[in-house]
Amino acid sequence: MNTQATTDPEIGKSVQAAGLATNYLEQGSGDPVILIHGSGPGVTGYANWRLTLPVLAEHFWAIAPDAAGFGYTERKPDQEFSLDFWVRHILEFMDGIGVEKAHFIGNSFGGALTIALATRHPDRVDRIVLMGAAGLEFDLTEGLDAVWGHEPSIENARYMMENYFAFDKSLIGDDLVKSRYEASVRPGFHESFSAMFPAPRQRHIKALSTPEDHISQLENRALIVHGRDDKVVPLETSLRYNQLLRNSDLHVFGNCGHWTQIEKKDQFNVMVRDFLLS
Template sequence: MNMQTNPEIGQYIQTGSILTNYHDIGSGEPVLLLHGSGPGVSAWANWRLSIQGLKDDFRLLAPDLAGFGYSRSPADIVYSRQLWLEQIVAFLDALDIAKVNVVGNSFGGSMALALAIHHPERVNKLILMGSVGVPFELTPGLDAVWGYTPSEDNMRAIMRIFAYDQKLVGDDLVRMRYEASKRAGVHEAYEAMFSAPRQRWVEAMAHSEAEIRGIGHKTLLVHGRDDKVIPLATSLTLQQWIDDSQLHIFGRCGHWTQIEHAAAFGQLVDNFLKGA
């Protein structure tokens, strides 16, 4: 299967023990796009609209992190924030990219923070959207997302939690994400990452207040006011802790800012990255 038959498959590059599937689209200043952790997610599913909107101005790099999408991992892999961070650094090294702007969505926001905290010299500007990364009480929405078991009905229910505008949750989207979530090995990896009790995974993806306060990068925070997965309070906390930060809140928006408000989100990112 190649990109002609499946747009979620881009190209492959070796990153340590993981063979990373990624998309490298556009030209200009490099921007690393880190996806969220929903069932059946891939970099392409997460970022396809953003890529279309930004590719004329930036070089967009969107990898599938280990256990997600079409990246290939060893059978005995143990998923952790450290593993994903090592994959991201190895990915940048393999592409010979010294410094990059980073956009992290949800789970990917915690990984963007990890890169900024532990490898600050690799990050230019930081964009966090509906980001994990500070302690919060597990929401019923996130518990349902991480507790997903494959069926079309369950996937429809998950998609409805993500979206404020329920018209976005069409049969084609549900079927596409359901089919992706039940591919061989995919659900097994998902269960291995986020088994119950799930509050511990919120804690595992959180960084300390001191670490976050130490971030010196210019940071844009974006959140949907009506997000049922990651509470708006997380971005309010991050805005307090990151000194050089600004926060943009979209009303009538759930956890899918980059899809529900694709054009406005793209413009916000474009302006922020091009600004002084």
């Protein structure tokens, strides 16, 4: 494990997992909470969780890795990505940083990975927070098709964020558009991203899914959070999770899209903190 000398807030420490030098951020101390980001273009643990990490760090050891194929985690030529590989990568990441069991917060793609991990390795997962989570089968939305098929440009970045990520378009300023565009065209980022979810894309939703009968066996306490106006992962997915997960509560934010942790950051952070502490 080593710390990279950098002033870039997206680059933290590095540990080997599944043969990849894995970038992660950490703050605080105490019981570990692992936060897994979504699958948007140019995404990193920092981009997804920068507003949540400091709040959780007041009570927990908050850890946000860049999943395999994303962010500043090492990329290798011809790497094949699958749910099996992503689960293996997170398990070995936990081993590498010395975490036997953790709470998990999973956003979108990260929710699918969290559920897969919980059903396959229940001894490694404590409480679960799912936020706009994939991991169940649903009809491909226009928003998800656009996100996974994103071709980098300033115009496309603005259109994607204004029309699919945020309910409140006033959140989408020029600086944010520029930063997300620049993130998506860093060396190697778009190449690995575009190879992950090629069209036709309905098959990738299925590939990220865990059988419902496996999910219904979980006894973990779970908090499910969704934006009512989400155009990427439909609200019905979280309603179904709430039916399947016997020890779950569901909160739906009105006037909120796929960016719950940003659009409703204060309420989201308090709700998640209190759930993990209760």
